[in-house]
Amino acid sequence: MTLREANSEDQQSQPGRSSSNSSALGQALTPALTVLISLVGLFLLWSLAATMWPSRAFPHPGQVWQVLVKDTVSGELPYHLGMTLARVAASFVLAMTIGSVIGIALGTYRRADQFFNAWVILFLNVPALVIIVLAYIWFGLNEVAAIGAVAINKIPNVIVTMREGARALDPRYREMAQVYRFSALDRVRHILLPQLQPYFAAGSRSGIALIWKIVLVVELLGRSNGVGFQIYLYFQLFDVAAILAYTLTFVAIMLLIELLLVQPFERHATRWRRRPA
CATH class of the missing domain: 1.20.5 (Single alpha-helices involved in coiled-coils or other helix-helix interfaces)
Structure with missing residues (x-):
């Protein structure tokens, strides 16, 4: 040629x-x-x-934008948004950690699963509002009660998800680890975590979606700051423009977290699965 x-x-x-x-x-x-x-x-x-x-009850987008700019410049919106995001992060980490440990244990040990299964079902069906109210009554109107109430509402869902992941573990990998005499750390790193990653990703995604909604209720009922507190304050003042400004800003932030953090992690965790052509 x-x-x-x-x-x-x-x-x-x-x-x-x-x-x-x-x-x-x-x-x-x-x-x-x-x-x-x-x-x-x-x-x-x-x-x-x-x-x-x-109508005052149905403000124009321009009015909502004005409130958003005014409260951002004054520092009110960033402060309350930061407090809410901190509670979401703390509750999320607590719920995922405790729920994952318990879920893996129940999925691994059948007798423990049989004994505690009724507990899991019970907490799955207790309304979130009841847990929040009881937490405030028992522990007072403080951050421990607020974050604990949110975490308790999410822990049963994480337990169910991670329990299914533990049940689905391939025993052949466990036998291979025994043959090659893997250390406990290597077994967790190379055998357990890779198989549980998809379930952890699924629990994380559903967890974020549930936790941020419950955090707003917690703040509305018993905190003196946060987006939920501001929504309740402006509800009393019948200021719908401010309610929408805080709500839309918080929803936008949570969507960014979903798109930039949660979804990429889920794609990474399930990268080994076959994609449809």
């Missing part, structure tokens, strides 16, 4: 290569573009409805 023929062949292959790259880029951008168009449509619908039927 001459140099001229090789160059000609390469030029012919470039259009196909560029078209495939453009197609892949288009497929990647389509979901994001769809979400963006959907949100813009919702914003326009909200603006139109607030303009046609002006």
Whole structure:
């Protein structure tokens, strides 16, 4: 093959290569573009409805934006948002740690599972509000009661998820670890954790979605700061614009956490699974 023929062949292959790259880029951008168009449509619908039927109970997006900017500049919004996020993080870590340990133990030891299964079912069905109220009555209106109440509401769900993960552990890997005389640390690192990662990721994702909602209720009932406290304060003042400003800001932050932290971790944990073609 001459140099001229090789160059000609390469030029012919470039259009196909560029078209495939453009197609892949288009497929990647389509979901994001769809979400963006959907949100813009919702914003326009909200603006139109607030303009046609002006009411204090249904503020215009511009009014919500004004409150958001004012409270951000004054430092009120960052302070209360930071307090709420700190409670979400503390409750999440506590619930995932305790729930994972108990769940793995129940999934590993059958007799313990049979004995404590009724306890798990009981706590799964106790309303979150009851746990919050009892925590405040027993331990007082303090951070320990607030964070503990949120964690207790989530721990049973984590137990169920991690228990299923422990039951699904492949015994062949355990036998291999015994043959090669793995240390306890190596067994945890190379045998246990890789198999439990998908279940831990699933528990984390559902945990974040549940915990931040319960944290707002905890703050509304018994704390003097946080997004939940501010929502209750503005509810008493009938300031819907402020309620929406704090709510939408907090929801946006939680969505960013979901997209930037939780979903990437879940994809990493399940990377070994076969993807549909």
